[in-house]
Amino acid sequence: MTARLRRALPHDLDAETRTLYDKITSGPRGGFMVDGEGGLTGPFNAMLLSPPVGDPLQELGAALRYRSTLTGRARELAILVVAGHQDSAFEQAAHExxxxxxxxxxxxxxxxxDGSPLTLPDPGEAAVLAVARALVTKGDLDDGEYAALGERELFELTTLVGYYTTLALQLRVFRV
Structure with a gap:
């Protein structure tokens, strides 16, 4: 598939868009989300299309990635559930x-x-897996799935699943 979105290079950006670009590239993601010409890779290039929407979106991603209470393993587990369900090659390549x-x-x-059965020895990770898979397949939780995690963890996990589902959609539409 051919990319639909032209890569925005730093020297071509207006002031508002350059501010967002600088915010993304100066953070912890900056080092690996910039190509050799200075363009943003992955979902971040599309965020430059609308700084008023792109900035809060990237802030949400930063909060989920760097400031939530989810462990790194729980976070990556959920991201890869979404990536597998959405068949998001970019997210798989970035997060595997x-x-x-x-x-x-x-x-x-x-x-x-591939969504095949997976038994995890850690009960917390097993709960994250079950909840994430329920969210991507049926968009809701039964009472047992709801009770498997604390409410804060559940809030953060549902937000993470929604965020990465949004990114998968944008990556697909823009052929990233």
Missing amino acids: PIARRLGFTEEQVRALR
Whole structure:
């Protein structure tokens, strides 16, 4: 597939868009979301199309990634559930290596990619897996799934699933 969205380069940006670009590239994601010419990769290039919407969206992603109470393993588990369900190649390529560094095995990563059964020994991670899969497949939780996590963790997890679902949609539409 050919990308639909032209890569925005820093020297071509107006002041408002450059402010957002600088905000994204100066944060912890900046080092790996910039290509050799200075353009943003992944979902961040599209965020530059509308700084009033793109800025809060990238802020939400930063909060979920760097300031939530979800463990790194829980976060990557949920992201990869969404990426697998949405068949988001970019999100898989970006997050599978992180999951591996956090100790997920190739078999586990493959199960997250294709949605096959996966047994996790940690009860908290098993609950995150069950909740994330329920959210992407039926968009709701039964009482048991709801009770499996604390309300703060559940709030953060549902927000994370919604955020990465949004990114997967944008990545697909813009052919990133």
